[in-house]
Amino acid sequence: MNGNTFGRVFRVTTCGESYSGGFRKELDIPSCLYGGLMTIVDGVPAGIKLTADMIQEELNKRKPGQSPLDSPRLEKDLVYIFSGVMMDQMTTGAPVGIVIPNNDIENLHIGQYHDYQEAARPGHAEITYMKRYGQYNDWVGAGRASGRETVSRVAGGAVAKAILDREGIDVIAYTIESHGIKAKPITYEEAKANYRKNDINCPDLAVAPAMEKDILDVRKTGETCGGIIELLVHGLPVGLGEPCFDKLEATIAHGLMSIGAVKGIEVGAGFKVAEMVGSECNDEMYWDEETGRVRYYSNNAGGFLGGLSNGDEVRIRIAVKPTPTVDVVQRTVDCGSHKNVELSPITRRDASLLPRIYPVCEAMVRIAIVDALMQFKGYRNMEDLDPKYDQI
C-alpha cells in the first residue's frame, strides 16, 4: 500500500498497527519501543503552540474503555512528540514527529487471534488484505485495517487543530442518530454546549439516554449497531479549496470516506436535494450591514459553493456502520483451505463506534481544511515573525 499520506502541502503521514511489536516481548529492548503508531505532520508553520498534552487531549477522546459502550481494551495511548517542537511549546517549521507506543501488547495472546487467521470475519477487511498480501498479511488484530490505525490520524488532526485554533476555525462532530434513534436538529450553539455531556456524544440531551440504553441492550444480544455523525465547521473563511478536483468539499469527502466504517457522506441538504426544485435548494443571499458581509437565508449548500467554502457554517453528515465484530455465529470461508466455515463469536469490541469515531472525523476534516488554508495563505503568512529577521 502507498496511500498513507493525506494532504498536499499540510501532509499527515501515518503508520502503525494494532499489535505491532507484540512479538518482541522476549527482546532486550524497552517495551515502549516494541512498536506502535507514528505520525509525521509535514507543512506545519513555525510559531504554533503545540504540546504533547494538546495531542493527548484529542487522543483521549477516542481511547477505548471510557464508557460502558466501548471495548474494554486497555490502551493508554500515551503520546510523545519526537521532533518539530522547541522547549515543549512552539513549532519550529520542521515536521512534527509523534510516537504512540503500543502498550496493551504486554497482554497479547497471539494464539487468540491465530485461530482466525484464515477464516475471514464478515464485514472486516481481512478478506481483501489476504488477497492482496497473501501469506504476508498482518493477521494480528487486523493490522493496518484495524480501527487502531485511527489513533495516528487523531494525532495528526490535533496538530491541525492547533493551527485552526489560532485562525478561529472550529470543527466539531457529534452523534445525531444511533440505531435508528434520531436527535432533533442541532444548532452550533447547542452542539457546543452539550455534545460531550454523555457517552454517546449526542447534544440532544433528551434523546441521548435512549440511545445509550439501546446500545447497551444491543450489546447484550451480542450485536453492535450503527448511526450517523454530524460535523459542523465554524469560522471558515470564504474561498478555501482548489478546483476543479481538490475542492474542499471533495478533499473532506476523501478524508472522511477513508475512515473504515463510513459508508455515506452528505453535505448540507444532502440526499434531500433529490426531491427539491431549484429555487428551493438555492440559498438566497443578502447584505448584512451589521457584519459588513454577504449572508445566506438558508444553508442547503452546507457551507460550500462550487466546492469552495462560502463562509457559512459547514454541515456534513456521515453514515457509520455497526462494528463488524459481533458475538453471533456467522458463515464465512477459510481462505487457506477454501472451506465454508462458521465463525465462533469474538468478544472484545465496541457495541457502537459512535462514541469513539467522532474525534477521527474531526481530525480528517481539520487536516483537509489546514491543507487548503496553507495553499491559500502560504507558509510565510501563517507565521508571526519578529520583523528584525526580515532584514536577513
Add this chain to the structure above:
Amino acid sequence: MNGNTFGRVFRVTTCGESYSGGFRKELDIPSCLYGGLMTIVDGVPAGIKLTADMIQEELNKRKPGQSPLDSPRLEKDLVYIFSGVMMDQMTTGAPVGIVIPNNDIENLHIGQYHDYQEAARPGHAEITYMKRYGQYNDWVGAGRASGRETVSRVAGGAVAKAILDREGIDVIAYTIESHGIKAKPITYEEAKANYRKNDINCPDLAVAPAMEKDILDVRKTGETCGGIIELLVHGLPVGLGEPCFDKLEATIAHGLMSIGAVKGIEVGAGFKVAEMVGSECNDEMYWDEETGRVRYYSNNAGGFLGGLSNGDEVRIRIAVKPTPTVDVVQRTVDCGSHKNVELSPITRRDASLLPRIYPVCEAMVRIAIVDALMQFKGYRNMEDLDPKYDQI
C-alpha cells in the same frame, strides 16, 4: 487554484472554461484555436487501442441539446487527439493530449452575461470565486465553475475506459430517482439492458416516462429539479486501493464529490447502515465451487471491505442537486456595490442535470479505478509487448 489533476500515477489534468476564447473573435487566427477545453492524461500504458471516436462517443453522452430535458446550447464538443497515439490507433505510453475547441462562442454575446457579473446567482459558485479571484474572476459563463468543465473530465474518463475495457471492468451510471420519483431496485443486467432507452437514462422503463414528464412540467414553471444517480462497477479485481487514506472507496468519493452538483455519496447500504445491527450489515461469505472464488450472500458493503475492492459489484449512489439556474426571481447581493438586489430570470439551462451528469460520474469512477489498477499492476504489466524487445 491548483487542483486540476486527479490521480497519482494515472493522472488526468484538465483546463478550460465555458467561453474561453470568446473574446478572440476579431483575431486573425483559426476559430478552432480561440479556446476550449484540454485534457492531458498521463500514465497511459502503451498498446491500448484509443481513437478520437472512442472519446467522442463518451463526450456525446453529455452533450447538451440531445433531448427536451437539456439546455439548448449548441456545442458540438468535437474532440481531437493531439498526442500519445500512433496512427490514430494505439497508445505509445506517452501522455495523451486531448483538445476540444469551444465553438458556440461564435454566438456569444458577452454583454448578456456582463450584466450579471457582480450580482451573485444563488446556488452558483461565483460568490466564492469572486471572493477568491476578485476583479480577475472569469465571469463569462461561470468560467472554471461551469458544468462545461466536465467535458474534459469525460475525455479523461474515456481514456480510462479504453484501459478498463481491456481488463473487463465495466462502469455504468444511471438515474434511480428524479425529483422524488423513485425507480425500483435495479440489477446490473437490467441496467445494462435498459439504461439508455430514455432521455432520463433510467433503466426502470415503467417509471422513466413519469420522470420525464415531471421534469418537463417542472421546466414549465421556470424551475429545475434534482435526483439520484446510481453507479455500478462490474468485474473489479479484489484488492484495489491504497490504504489507509487512498482506499479506492475514498478516492472514488473524492472524484465524485468534486463534481459541481453532487451533495451526497453512499456506498452499498449507505445511510441505511445507521439503522442496522452488526450481523445484519455484515455480508456473510461462502466458497463458490463453480467459480472457485469466495462469494458474498449480500452486498451491504457495496463492493468494498477495508476500503479495497472485495470482488463483489460496486454500488454507489450520489445526490444531484437541481440546476441552480432558474427562471424565478431570487434575492441576492451585488458584490461590487454591496447592495441587495433581485436577480431577473436567466433562460438557457438544463431542467435537470440527470440526463447529462451520468457520463461525468462514470468518468471519475473510471479514472480512480485505473489509477488504483496501475499502482497495483504496474506499467510493465498493463502492456502486451513482443518478447523480442525484452532482450534489449
Add this chain to the structure above:
Amino acid sequence: MNGNTFGRVFRVTTCGESYSGGFRKELDIPSCLYGGLMTIVDGVPAGIKLTADMIQEELNKRKPGQSPLDSPRLEKDLVYIFSGVMMDQMTTGAPVGIVIPNNDIENLHIGQYHDYQEAARPGHAEITYMKRYGQYNDWVGAGRASGRETVSRVAGGAVAKAILDREGIDVIAYTIESHGIKAKPITYEEAKANYRKNDINCPDLAVAPAMEKDILDVRKTGETCGGIIELLVHGLPVGLGEPCFDKLEATIAHGLMSIGAVKGIEVGAGFKVAEMVGSECNDEMYWDEETGRVRYYSNNAGGFLGGLSNGDEVRIRIAVKPTPTVDVVQRTVDCGSHKNVELSPITRRDASLLPRIYPVCEAMVRIAIVDALMQFKGYRNMEDLDPKYDQI
C-alpha cells in the same frame, strides 16, 4: 510514463511529440488540429498579465532555423492560449492551457524515419523506449524523447516568467563553454548586456566568434559538439525551498537534469569544492548598512544555504552533451532482428544544442522557483485584489 508534471502547487503538465499528427494528413480536419504540443499550467494566481505574445517570445528563442548553427527544420511553433486568461490579458486563477500545433508535419515523409525504426541510434533514447514500450513505441522523430518536447516546457516557463517579472526575479542562461572553448567569468551585468548579441548566446563577446566558427567547422565534419550553459538568478528572496528533500537547490537540479542532453550540474563553486578547505569554501557575511541586509563576501555557495535561497545571486552551470544525431557511420543493433548493423548518416540536426537549449534551462529554473514561491507566499498573497471583494 507518468512523470509529465513538474511542481507541487505551481504545476506544469505537458504532452506532445515531434511529429504527432503527421499520419492524419488525409483526415478531413483542420491541419492545425492534427497534433502538437500542449501545456497545462496549474496554480497560476489570478491577476498576472499574460499574453500569447509573451509566450511566443520565449518559444522563439528555442525555435530552430534561426542561425547557421541550428537544424533547418521549419517549425513555426505558433502558440495559442486556450484557457485561463481573460480578454487576452489577465490570468483568472484558472489553469492556463496552451496549444502549439505541429506544422512541419505537412512535409513529413514517415518512410524517411521508418527505416531506422529498429536500429537504435547511439546516444538517443530509442533503445530504452523500445525496451519499455516495445512495438508501441513512437518511432517517428523520437516521439516523447525528442528535443521538441521542450517546446511545452518553454511555454510553461513563460507563464512562470510572467509571475517572476512581477516579483522582480530574473533568470537568465547563456553559453560559457563550447567544445572546450571557454568564456571568461561573467557578471550578471555583463550577461544582461551581451548574452543575446550572437548566435551562441555567449556574453563574452571576444570569445563568441571563435565558438561560432568552431561549431561551423565541427558541422562540416558531420559532427556535433557539446558545451556548458550558466544560469544566473537575480532578485530571489531569502528562504525559498522546502527541506529536507524539496530544497530549491534540489528541485532545480531535478528540473535541469530532466532535460535530455544535460549530464552534469554544479552550483556555485561546484566541483571545485572538492579541492577546498572549509574557511575557503564558506562565504563570510557582513551587515550592509546601505541596503539594511546581510551580504556575503563571496559566493561559493551559489546562492543557497541549507538548500534554501540565501538572497545572493544563484549561479548554476550545466554540462550539455553534443547532439547525438551525427553524420558519421556508427555501430549499433537492430532491435527487431538482434543483428549488429552500421547506421548510415542522418542529416537534419543542430550542430550544437547550446544556441537553443538555454530557454529550456531558464524555463525549468523559473518553474521550480515559482513553485517554491507559491508554497511560501500562498495564492492569496500573489494576488492584488480590489478590497471590495474581501467583504463577500
Add this chain to the structure above:
Amino acid sequence: MNGNTFGRVFRVTTCGESYSGGFRKELDIPSCLYGGLMTIVDGVPAGIKLTADMIQEELNKRKPGQSPLDSPRLEKDLVYIFSGVMMDQMTTGAPVGIVIPNNDIENLHIGQYHDYQEAARPGHAEITYMKRYGQYNDWVGAGRASGRETVSRVAGGAVAKAILDREGIDVIAYTIESHGIKAKPITYEEAKANYRKNDINCPDLAVAPAMEKDILDVRKTGETCGGIIELLVHGLPVGLGEPCFDKLEATIAHGLMSIGAVKGIEVGAGFKVAEMVGSECNDEMYWDEETGRVRYYSNNAGGFLGGLSNGDEVRIRIAVKPTPTVDVVQRTVDCGSHKNVELSPITRRDASLLPRIYPVCEAMVRIAIVDALMQFKGYRNMEDLDPKYDQI
C-alpha cells in the same frame, strides 16, 4: 517546510533533529522517548525480508566516532522498527515505521549552542532558516538543517536496499577524490573488493593512506576539506524512470542534491561532454551473443539514455563541500542585533564528510530506483504470494 517526503509511490517521509528532546531531561518519561529521528516508508511491498539489524547495519556506516576522521559525537543511533514488519522478519505491505531515539542529548549543554543562536555560522543553513522561521527557528545543533537529519534517510534507504537486494540491484558509493587527491579510475569489481578497507572508503588502496593523512593534517589546522564521491549501480533493468520530468536520472539528481553538502552532480562523462564531439560521446552498441542482450562499447552516458536506465552500469559523481564547521575565526553577522561579529572557533566536527556521507548517497539513489521500479512493475508483481490466495 513541507518537503519531507521523497518518492511518488515508494515514499520515504522523515522528521527529526539533532537534539530534539534535549530539553525534556527533567520530564518523567523514558529518555528513549525524549525525541529523535523518525522515518515512515510507504509503498513497501509485502514479503520482503527486513530486520532491525539490516537497517542498523546501514546506520552504522554513517555513525560518527568510527575513525579519527570523524566527529567524536557519541550517538548510538539504535534503530527500532515500529510497524510494517511481522515477527521481526517480513514486511506486511503496511508502511514501515522506524524510530531512532536521540541519546547523546543526555550530555547536551544547551548553553553551549545558545551563545551562537543569532550569529550565523558561515557555510551553515541557519541564516536562511532564521529568515524563514524567525524567532521560532530551532537553533540547537542546526535543527532540521543538521547532518543528523540524514540518519532517517539512511533508514529509509535500508528499506529500499532490502527490496533491491531481492532484485539483484546493487548500489555502492565510495570516495574518489579528497582535498584534491584523486583516486585512479575504479571498476565495479575493484570498488566491491576494496571500498570499505579504509576509513576514507576509497577503493584505490594505493592512494587512500595519503587521503587519510591529508585529512588529519587539515584537521590539525582547524580546517576541514571536501572531495568527490562516486556512485555505481549494477544490475538495473532497462527502462526505469518516468519521462519527461521524472526520468530516473532526474529523480536521482533531485535526491542527491537534497543532501546538505552536495554542490555538483555529473553522470557518466559528466562535464567532460562539454569538450566532446558527437561520435566520441555517443556510446555505440553491439549484440552480445553470450548474454543475448544489447551491450555498449563505452559508457559516456553513465547508464541512462533519454533519462531512463539503459541497462549499463550507472556511474555518478558528486561534489561534497568541506564541513562548514571550522576552528578558524570567521566574519559574520549577529542576526538579532544586525552587528558585524567574529565567530569564535567551534570544536566538534567531521574533518571531512566523505567517510560518513557515502551511505546517505547510496540511500537516496536506492530510494529513487525503488520508486521507479514500483511504478514500472507494480505492487502485485513485487510480491511472491501463495497462489491459494488468488482465489479469494
